[in-house]
Amino acid sequence: MSDKPGPKAPEQDIVLRVNDLHTYFYTDLGISRALNGVSFDIPVGKVMGVVGESGCGKSVTALSIMRLLPKSSKIIKGDITYFRRPQHNGSAGASDQIKQKSENGQQGFWIDENAGKVQEIRLNDLDPMGPEMRHIRGAELAMIFQEPMTSLNPVYTIGDQISETIMLHQRVNKAEGLRRAIDILEKVGMSNPKLIVGNYPHQLSGGMRQRAMIAMGLSCHPAVLFADEPTTALDVTTEAQILDLMRDLQAQFGTTIVFITHNLGVVAQMCDSVSVMYLGRIIEQTSVDEIFYNPKHPYTSALLNSIPHIGSRSKERLQPIRGVVPDPYSKIVGCPFHPRCNAFMPGKCDKAMPAQTVISPGHNVRCFLYSDEVEE
Amino acid sequence: MGSYILRRLGYMAVTLLIVTILGYIIIELPPGSYVESEVERLRAQGGNLTQGQIDALYRRYGLDKPEYVRFWLWISAFVRGDFGQAFAYNLPVSQIIFDRLGLTLAFSLSSLVFSWVVAIAAGVYSATHRYTLPDYVIAVLQFIGLAVPNFLLALVLMVFAQNVFHMQVAGLFSSQYVDAPWSIAKVLDLLNHLWIPIIVIGASNTAWLSRVMRANLLDVLNMQYVQTARAKGLTENVVVWKHAFRNAIHPLIMVLGSSLPGIISGETIVAIVLNLPTTGPIYFNALIQKDMYLAGAFLVFLAIALLIGNLGADILLAWVDPRIRYE
Ligand SMILES: Nc1ncnc2c1ncn2[C@@H]1O[C@H](COP(=O)(O)OP(=O)(O)OP(=O)(O)O)[C@@H](O)[C@H]1O
Ligand SMILES: [Mg+2]
Numbered sequence: 001m002s003d004k005p006g007p008k009a010p011e012q013d014i015v016l017r018v019n020d021l022h023t024y025f026y027t028d029l030g031i032s033r034a035l036n037g038v039s040f041d042i043p044v045g046k047v048m049g050v051v052g053e054s055g056c057g058k059s060v061t062a063l064s065i066m067r068l069l070p071k072s073s074k075i076i077k078g079d080i081t082y083f084r085r086p087q088h089n090g091s092a093g094a095s096d097q098i099k100q101k102s103e104n105g106q107q108g109f110w111i112d113e114n115a116g117k118v119q120e121i122r123l124n125d126l127d128p129m130g131p132e133m134r135h136i137r138g139a140e141l142a143m144i145f146q147e148p149m150t151s152l153n154p155v156y157t158i159g160d161q162i163s164e165t166i167m168l169h170q171r172v173n174k175a176e177g178l179r180r181a182i183d184i185l186e187k188v189g190m191s192n193p194k195l196i197v198g199n200y201p202h203q204l205s206g207g208m209r210q211r212a213m214i215a216m217g218l219s220c221h222p223a224v225l226f227a228d229e230p231t232t233a234l235d236v237t238t239e240a241q242i243l244d245l246m247r248d249l250q251a252q253f254g255t256t257i258v259f260i261t262h263n264l265g266v267v268a269q270m271c272d273s274v275s276v277m278y279l280g281r282i283i284e285q286t287s288v289d290e291i292f293y294n295p296k297h298p299y300t301s302a303l304l305n306s307i308p309h310i311g312s313r314s315k316e317r318l319q320p321i322r323g324v325v326p327d328p329y330s331k332i333v334g335c336p337f338h339p340r341c342n343a344f345m346p347g348k349c350d351k352a353m354p355a356q357t358v359i360s361p362g363h364n365v366r367c368f369l370y371s372d373e374v375e376e
Numbered sequence: 377m378g379s380y381i382l383r384r385l386g387y388m389a390v391t392l393l394i395v396t397i398l399g400y401i402i403i404e405l406p407p408g409s410y411v412e413s414e415v416e417r418l419r420a421q422g423g424n425l426t427q428g429q430i431d432a433l434y435r436r437y438g439l440d441k442p443e444y445v446r447f448w449l450w451i452s453a454f455v456r457g458d459f460g461q462a463f464a465y466n467l468p469v470s471q472i473i474f475d476r477l478g479l480t481l482a483f484s485l486s487s488l489v490f491s492w493v494v495a496i497a498a499g500v501y502s503a504t505h506r507y508t509l510p511d512y513v514i515a516v517l518q519f520i521g522l523a524v525p526n527f528l529l530a531l532v533l534m535v536f537a538q539n540v541f542h543m544q545v546a547g548l549f550s551s552q553y554v555d556a557p558w559s560i561a562k563v564l565d566l567l568n569h570l571w572i573p574i575i576v577i578g579a580s581n582t583a584w585l586s587r588v589m590r591a592n593l594l595d596v597l598n599m600q601y602v603q604t605a606r607a608k609g610l611t612e613n614v615v616v617w618k619h620a621f622r623n624a625i626h627p628l629i630m631v632l633g634s635s636l637p638g639i640i641s642g643e644t645i646v647a648i649v650l651n652l653p654t655t656g657p658i659y660f661n662a663l664i665q666k667d668m669y670l671a672g673a674f675l676v677f678l679a680i681a682l683l684i685g686n687l688g689a690d691i692l693l694a695w696v697d698p699r700i701r702y703e
Binding site: 136137143153154164213 | 599600601603604605606607608609610611612619622623696697698699
């Protein structure tokens with residue numbers, strides 16, 4: 001795997017590196033191979049889009065990194081490396097606790113001499129519910145979910161729920177936690193945040209709830225924010241407002257964002273780079289400009305042709321991708337897209353899996369049209 | 377919240393009146409009266425009563441007037457604290473029931489607490505450890521608890537306690553303590569007698585509640601906000617007990633009020649089997665003997681207990697779930 005993954009940036013600029021990640025689900029129906037070797041680097045301070053049809057593994061990728069996978073699933077192979085920068089390493093209070101930990105001779109990476117340097121943390125080696133992962137989760141890696149209506153606990157106030165994260169990671173008392181919650185609610189454009197902190201989720205609209213979720217996600221200034229289709233459940237106007245807000249906040253805080261969506265229009269608006277996923281693999285990865293003006297993989301092209309363009313000639317018809325996504329329970333020999341591909345080369349695409357190859361700086365693709373390199 | 381409770385108290389008064397009337401009608405419904413069965417009894421003993429004597433009996437028990445008049449006389453006296461006379465005992469009703477009512481409430485409440493504590497612990501454990509051996513063991517116990525009738529469980533436990541621990545479990549005290557003055561030993565003896573009825577009365581309720589608890593918690597654990605709580609970096613204990621449990625306890629509280637009658641009627645049968653001086657057996661006999669005022673007084677007090685239980689459950693629910701509070 002040494003030659004391939006991702007657009008190789010120097011480590012200084014990378015906050016998260018995922019290499020050859022395999023996540024399987026063990027269900028009554030058999031093994032569902034949700035991720036089959038996902039590799040990418042997330043550059044610091046950028047917005048990376050992840051697109052693909054429903055079921056291709058976008059959410060599972062984020063949940064694998066957050067170590068929030070359900071018990072029925074397992075990361076069976078691959079590495080997730082988090083490059084921790086000092087400014088993200090929790091709060092002063094929390095690092096005392098950590099220092100103690102290293103004195104007990106646990107986990108070497110907590111050692112304080114590393115302060116000032118970038119620490120490499122292999123997330124897949126941590127216990128998902130153990131103290132190290134819990135310390136990272138919510139503070140350094142945060143996530144907001146698709147369904148704003150159900151993402152907030154109905155029996156606690158917005159203030160309680162946001163301050164809970166702040167109190168947990170920044171070790172402040174309730175009053176200070178609430179004050180910071182009001183601050184962050186103001187930053188996400190909530191009018192009258194002093195009133196909102198006393199409200200329950202059912203008293204807010206979907207858009208307001210998603211703002212509250214974003215506030216919660218950003219409350220501890222995380223290194224990476226995973227936004228899993230944060231606007232899918234909202235109406236178009238609200239969606240536009242939330243996207244605007246996220247762009248503004250990203251510019252303001254410099255937070256790295258992984259933006260999961262199935263909407264290429266949103267990618268064009270939000271992202272710097274994009275990874276296109278198909279059946280648990282990334283099949284093309286490049287900058288936003290390249291994806292729209294110079295797509296390489298037949299699946300990417302097909303995806304682009306299936307969405308309406310503004311200004312396109314009305315005669316041009318939308319092309320749905322023919323066929324359906326194969327189910328992740330069956331194992332497909334060769335490139336998983338070959339049964340639906342317009343450029344299918346018999347004897348080649350149905351025999352082996354193309355490797356992820358760099359075709360120009362910052363642009364890599366998995367397709368035999370561009371390289372004969374085979375994944376072992 | 378205050379106006380909500382006031383409104384509820386108003387409804388309670390109306391409900392109580394309706395329950396009382398209905399209860400009275402139902403008690404009156406079976407043919408015959410206490411006097412008739414009394415006359416039967418005297419005749420069977422060979423006595424021969426004249427019509428005049430029979431009429432006198434009716435007058436003495438106040439049964440010569442039409443039903444609605446009797447109801448009115450009874451209920452108006454009731455409000456004034458005069459619960460009437462228990463025919464069979466020839467004593468004022470108040471003398472018979474009050475000490476027993478306290479014991480009944482104590483039993484019902486302790487078995488309620490018992491079943492809630494056990495049900496919550498078992499339900500939460502089996503939901504968070506689904507498909508493990510303890511989960512299966514708990515499931516088997518739950519089905520036994522649901523399937524075995526109370527009185528049978530009472531008998532089994534009695535035999536078990538007697539043969540294995542050589543304890544004498546019927547009644548509230550062992551024979552040597554019945555008339556003894558209160559002492560530590562007597563209290564211990566009382567506790568020794570209490571656990572069997574509490575377990576027996578609470579068993580099926582516990583089994584059922586813990587099934588409900590498990591199912592609800594499993595549902596709630598799949599909710600997005602539980603994932604949100606984990607994504608914050610909270611410990612699994614906080615996720616389960618603070619974020620999931622409070623949403624899952626909801627249906628349990630809703631049935632809290634309505635589980636009281638089950639406990640009280642279950643208590644009756646168990647008290648008969650275990651020979652406990654609670655209200656159950658007396659109420660039961662009063663109904664059989666058509667001892668109207670005694671039965672009626674029980675009915676009213678049980679209804680009051682039930683309504684208070686329901687009100688308590690509703691207030692608890694409003695406290696747990698803001699969506700109800702703000703309706
Ligand atoms: N809880 C689960 N149990 C079994 N299989 C699962 C589970 N969650 C995900 N999967 C499998 O993982 C695959 C990827 O799912 P994932 O949720 O990541 O898709 P997605 O790309 O996020 O799709 P969507 O756009 O619909 O959210 C699915 O095809 C599914 O079979
Ligand atoms: Mg998803």
